[in-house]
Each structure stands twice: as structure tokens, then as C-alpha cells.
Amino acid sequence: MxxxxxxxxxxxxxxxxxxxxxxxxxxxxxxxxxxxxxxxxxxxxxxxxxxxxxxxxxxxxxxxxxxxxxxxxxxxxxxxxxxxxxxxxxxxxxxxxxxxxxxxxxxxxxxxxxxxxxxxxxxxxRRQRSFDGSTGEREAAREAVPAVEPVPVVEQPAPLAVPSGPAAEKERPRSTPPVRKLARDLGVDLELVKGTGPGGLITRSDVQDFAAGSQPQLIAPEAAASAVGVSTERETRTPIKGVRKFTAAAMVQSAFTAPHVTEFLTVDVTPTMELLTRLKASREFAGYKLTPLTIAAKAVLIALRRNPTLNSRWDEGAQEIVQFNYVNLGIAAATPRGLTVPNIKEADKMTLLELSTALSELTDTARSGKTSPADLTGGTISITNIGVFGIDAGTPILNPGEAAIVALGSVRKAPWVHNDELAVRQVMSLSLSFDHRLVDGEQGSKFLADLGAILSDPATVMTMI
The missing domain is CATH 2.40.50.100 (RNA polymerase II/Efflux pump adaptor protein, barrel-sandwich hybrid domain)
Structure with missing residues (x-):
């Protein structure tokens, strides 16, 4: 068989x-x-x-x-x-x-x-749908159902039903319910969108590209089959697909739907770096990977307890602000296939040692390209460590569905006023982008100030918890 x-x-x-x-x-x-x-x-x-x-x-x-x-x-x-x-x-x-x-x-x-x-x-x-109109309206509705259903195991091939002729011209744009909801959220008229899915099916990417002003063009099958990287002496072309395509669409959607505000704070992190040195030498952390990111991630989690509005999302469909009572901490990771933001589930319940282990596993898995889809969804707030590239500060774009993202700059030696005297200290710039629909300037500023206070003097934690 x-x-x-x-x-x-x-x-x-x-x-x-x-x-x-x-x-x-x-x-x-x-x-x-x-x-x-x-x-x-x-x-x-x-x-x-x-x-x-x-x-x-x-x-x-x-x-x-x-x-x-x-x-x-x-x-x-x-x-x-x-x-x-x-x-x-x-x-x-x-x-x-x-x-x-x-x-x-x-x-x-x-x-x-x-x-x-x-x-x-x-x-x-399928659930039977009721119609007040004529038989023709019922037929048009049946034709509007997407022809491809993700049924992975079948005994006989099921041909793709591609509407054609006058009936097809009159039917509504073919898409799935989640895509139609996305179109409503983004204010996109599906009548104006060209579907690139099977049989002209309108996909999420089609809607997101249209909202960004870059409506995709239909590609002939023979052209799609030959869509591989082409190099010449003057240029190299690489097809946009996979993680890169998803990331681009997500960032465009985030940038055009969430009003971003970015604040900056430069702090003296010499005490944090000294703490890091002591922890690495301790018996408890022997064999574990500890970095400035580890300490900064823990500091973010502590600062969130005092400023929970940054751990929330905007539910446009329900017209509600959803505040999370847990933290799934996203960590932006550069991989050969593009930027991904896997998250550590229930990070707020972890000790520093557990967080260190989770960060190491997350980054190793991401770099090997083995991050599961489940680990890429459900994040509530994110960190991007641009300091590893020698960058001091930036204006990070929010991960879609999240209210805030923190960018960690590089740790540099710089002249700094310490105890009323000029001294060479280790400093870091912190950048915080947040969704101004969810987070007021006061709330964002207090969170950033708390984060800076912890990193400039870890003993401050004693006054926060």
C-alpha cells in the first residue's frame, strides 16, 4: 500500500x-x-x-x-x-x-x-454556515474556502483546486481567518493584495509586505524554480526566504504598528564587573559560563518586578492591555540564517545559576540553527547584546507582541567621575525601546533607572526585593 x-x-x-x-x-x-x-x-x-x-x-x-x-x-x-x-x-x-x-x-x-x-x-x-442570501452566495462562499488544508497524511493525492473563470473573478480574496484578522489589524484591504500562496492564496507575508509598502509581485513557476543565489562581478543576489524573510516582515510590522520610544543611560558598571570576577572564581559557579549578559539579564528581571507595565502586550483585537505575571525573556541571537529571538521560559523564577545555564543552552542552540518553533514564540520582553560587536548604543526595534527591548552596549574603560574624582572606570550604555501605547515615559524611565542602579551597584538589589 x-x-x-x-x-x-x-x-x-x-x-x-x-x-x-x-x-x-x-x-x-x-x-x-x-x-x-x-x-x-x-x-x-x-x-x-x-x-x-x-x-x-x-x-x-x-x-x-x-x-x-x-x-x-x-x-x-x-x-x-x-x-x-x-x-x-x-x-x-x-x-x-x-x-x-x-x-x-x-x-x-x-x-x-x-x-x-x-x-x-x-x-x-466543517461547521455549517448560515446565509441569508441566494444559492449563488452560498456557492461563492464555498469557493472562498482555501483549497489547501494542512492534512499531512492521506491515501490519495488531493489536487489543488484553483478557481478560474467568471466565478473566480467574483469571489472574495482567498485567505485564512488568521490572515484576514491580521489584515484588519493592519488596516489592509485584501482586495488590493496579490496572493502569492497556492492558487493565489493571500498569506501573512503578503499582508505584511503590503502594509510596509512593498507589495510582492507574482513569480512565474519557472522563475521561482530558478530562484537561487546568483553572483556576478558587480552584485550578488540571494532569495529572501526562511528566517530572514520572517524576521524582515516581523520587524516591518513592529515598526509600523507600535510607536517606539528609545531612552539611553550610561552607567559605571565597574562594581558589576568586579562581582562577575568574584563569581567566576567561586566554587558554586565553577564550570559555568558567566558573562555581563548573565548579570544584566538578572538585573532586567529584578527591575521588571518594580515596573511590570514593561512586561505586557497590546491586544488590538480585544482592545485590552495584557500584563504578564511571568517573564519569558527573549535573547536576540545572530545566526547564519539571520536574526532570531528565542526566549527563556519562566526566567523570572530562575536563580542566577539557572539563568546562566539557560542562556548558554539558548545561544548554543540558536547558533546551530536548532531552535524549536516553540522557543521562538511567547516572549514577553527581550534583550539584544550589541556590545559583543563593539557597539555602544542603538535604537532596537521591539520584538512583535512585546512592550520593551533592552540593548546592552559594550563595556569600555573611560574617564568617569568617581567619589568626586576623575578616574578610569568601566562603563556601559543602556538603550531601552518601548511601546508608548503601553508604557508612559515615566514608567520607562523608572525601569531604565532601576536597571542602571543595579548594574552600577549590585548591592542596590537589597533595597528592591
């Missing part, structure tokens, strides 16, 4: 992924959950496990191809046992297994969790 496996959505409504490499070839025998490919989403590199035990019958896409979610990528030849729905056990997001003997109306497991209720026909059951 031939089983076809379609590319699943590997995280939060992503519409496409690039196949970086295949770990199997046609004719190979694979086991359940064996890694068969390495794919790059717009957020991270993910290892794709096999949903079946059997033999690879065909690879439908080559390494380097950018594949739409829902498109077939590999076929397996399996026996009846290997074809059981329970074969889909492992997942990139930790999906669990349901007993195949249970009713067919239960939700089918897939690589990112559980999908919609599945009827005997194998297609997700």
Missing part, C-alpha cells in the same frame, strides 16, 4: 517550509519516527520524523525546494500494520498517539498536535 505524506504546518500558521536536506533516499527502509528530512520554517530548522514504517517509494521535492504546507513531499510503501493511523506517533511539537480502534470521528494526530474532527471520508468536518 502506498501512503503519501504532506508537509504539515510546523508552527503557528506557517504557510511554507524549505527542505534543507533529505536524510533518506528512494528504496530506503525507514522506521517509525526516524528523521527523514531537515526543513527550515520561517522561524527555525526542524527535523521531520517519518509518520510510517516502510520503504521510501518516492521523494516529491528536492533539497532546496520551498514547499507549501499541504503539498506532498514523500510517499511510502507500507504494509497494513504500518499504515495504521497510530503510526503518526512522534512530532516536531510533541504530538501524542490515539488508539486506532477508537471511533473514526476522533481527531487525527499529526506532526504538530491534533487536527479537526475527521469523518469517514477523511476530510475535516
Amino acid at each position: 502506498i501512503k503519501e505524506f504532506r508537509l504539515p504546518d510546523l508552527g503557528e500558521g506557517l504557510t511554507e517550509s524549505e527542505i534543507l536536506s533529505w536524510k533518506v533516499a528512494v528504496g530506503d527502509t525507514v522506521t517509525l519516527n526516524q528523521v527523514i528530512a531537515e526543513v527550515e520554517t520561517a522561524k527555525a530548522v526542524v527535523e521531520l520524523p517519518s509518520p510510517f514504517a516502510g520503504t521510501v517509494a518516492a521523494l516529491h521535492e528536492q533539497a532546496g525546494s520551498v514547499v507549501e504546507v499541504g503539498k506532498p513531499i514523500v510517499s511510502f510503501e507500507v504494509d497494513d500494520a504500518g499504515a495504521s493511523p497510530s503510526a503518526v506517533a512522534g512530532s516536531a511539537a510533541g504530538a501524542s498517539v490515539e488508539n486506532p480502534a477508537e471511533t473514526a470521528a476522533k481527531r487525527e494526530p499529526n506532526l504538530v498536535g491534533y487536527g479537526a474532527v475527521v469523518e469517514k471520508s477523511g476530510r475535516p468536518a
Whole structure:
């Protein structure tokens, strides 16, 4: 029996992924959950496990191809046992297994969790919609439903239904509910947006690019197939995709939707650097990596306790300000594939030793390109350490959905007035950008002042907690 496996959505409504490499070839025998490919989403590199035990019958896409979610990528030849729905056990997001003997109306497991209720026909059951209009309106609404659904495992290929003719010209723009909500939030008229998804489907990137004033142009299939880096003596062209494409869209959206304010403070961090030296020499921290970022991250967490408004987000849809009672601390990381901002979950509950370990693991994982999609979402406030590049200060752009971001400048020796005398001290510039819808100038200034006070005299913490 031939089983076809379609590319699943590997995280939060992503519409496409690039196949970086295949770990199997046609004719190979694979086991359940064996890694068969390495794919790059717009957020991270993910290892794709096999949903079946059997033999690879065909690879439908080559390494380097950018594949739409829902498109077939590999076929397996399996026996009846290997074809059981329970074969889909492992997942990139930790999906669990349901007993195949249970009713067919239960939700089918897939690589990112559980999908919609599945009827005997194998297609997700849809909620019936009511219409006050004519039969023609009902038909137009049915045509407006996106043709590609991310059902990763099917027995028969499902052709993409691309509307054409007069009926297609009259239908509303094809998009998914999350994309339509994004368009409303950004004030974008979908009628004016050209969809670059399958069959003209309007994606999140299309809406974000339109909002930024850079409406993408449709690319012919033959041109898209040859969209690889081209170098000449005068210029080098690299396709915009993967992490770089996602980061660009996110930064444009943040810059155009959140009113940024940036404040600066230069402080004498000599006491912090002396503390760092003592901690490194202590038995408790022997073998652990301690850096100025470690101390600064802990200082940010302490300052947030006194200034919680900076740990919040603006919910446009609900017209609410959401203040978080936990801190998922984002750390901007430069990787070969572009800038990512993974976050440390529940960082506010960690000791300095635990935070040091988490920072080391986060940066090592990010640089190797193995950060999971889950670690790239849910951040509440971020730090970018521009000091490692020898930069003193900057105006960082907010990570989307967050109220503040702190930039740490380099630690430099400089003349400084200390105890009413001029002395050579180690100084650092702090830059704080915040969303002025959420954070008033007073609140942002107090947070930055608290952060500076801790770094200039760590003993100040005793008066803050």
C-alpha cells in the first residue's frame, strides 16, 4: 500500500517550509519516527520524523525546494500494520498517539498536535454556515474556502483546486481567518493584495509586505524554480526566504504598528564587573559560563518586578492591555540564517545559576540553527547584546507582541567621575525601546533607572526585593 505524506504546518500558521536536506533516499527502509528530512520554517530548522514504517517509494521535492504546507513531499510503501493511523506517533511539537480502534470521528494526530474532527471520508468536518442570501452566495462562499488544508497524511493525492473563470473573478480574496484578522489589524484591504500562496492564496507575508509598502509581485513557476543565489562581478543576489524573510516582515510590522520610544543611560558598571570576577572564581559557579549578559539579564528581571507595565502586550483585537505575571525573556541571537529571538521560559523564577545555564543552552542552540518553533514564540520582553560587536548604543526595534527591548552596549574603560574624582572606570550604555501605547515615559524611565542602579551597584538589589 502506498501512503503519501504532506508537509504539515510546523508552527503557528506557517504557510511554507524549505527542505534543507533529505536524510533518506528512494528504496530506503525507514522506521517509525526516524528523521527523514531537515526543513527550515520561517522561524527555525526542524527535523521531520517519518509518520510510517516502510520503504521510501518516492521523494516529491528536492533539497532546496520551498514547499507549501499541504503539498506532498514523500510517499511510502507500507504494509497494513504500518499504515495504521497510530503510526503518526512522534512530532516536531510533541504530538501524542490515539488508539486506532477508537471511533473514526476522533481527531487525527499529526506532526504538530491534533487536527479537526475527521469523518469517514477523511476530510475535516466543517461547521455549517448560515446565509441569508441566494444559492449563488452560498456557492461563492464555498469557493472562498482555501483549497489547501494542512492534512499531512492521506491515501490519495488531493489536487489543488484553483478557481478560474467568471466565478473566480467574483469571489472574495482567498485567505485564512488568521490572515484576514491580521489584515484588519493592519488596516489592509485584501482586495488590493496579490496572493502569492497556492492558487493565489493571500498569506501573512503578503499582508505584511503590503502594509510596509512593498507589495510582492507574482513569480512565474519557472522563475521561482530558478530562484537561487546568483553572483556576478558587480552584485550578488540571494532569495529572501526562511528566517530572514520572517524576521524582515516581523520587524516591518513592529515598526509600523507600535510607536517606539528609545531612552539611553550610561552607567559605571565597574562594581558589576568586579562581582562577575568574584563569581567566576567561586566554587558554586565553577564550570559555568558567566558573562555581563548573565548579570544584566538578572538585573532586567529584578527591575521588571518594580515596573511590570514593561512586561505586557497590546491586544488590538480585544482592545485590552495584557500584563504578564511571568517573564519569558527573549535573547536576540545572530545566526547564519539571520536574526532570531528565542526566549527563556519562566526566567523570572530562575536563580542566577539557572539563568546562566539557560542562556548558554539558548545561544548554543540558536547558533546551530536548532531552535524549536516553540522557543521562538511567547516572549514577553527581550534583550539584544550589541556590545559583543563593539557597539555602544542603538535604537532596537521591539520584538512583535512585546512592550520593551533592552540593548546592552559594550563595556569600555573611560574617564568617569568617581567619589568626586576623575578616574578610569568601566562603563556601559543602556538603550531601552518601548511601546508608548503601553508604557508612559515615566514608567520607562523608572525601569531604565532601576536597571542602571543595579548594574552600577549590585548591592542596590537589597533595597528592591
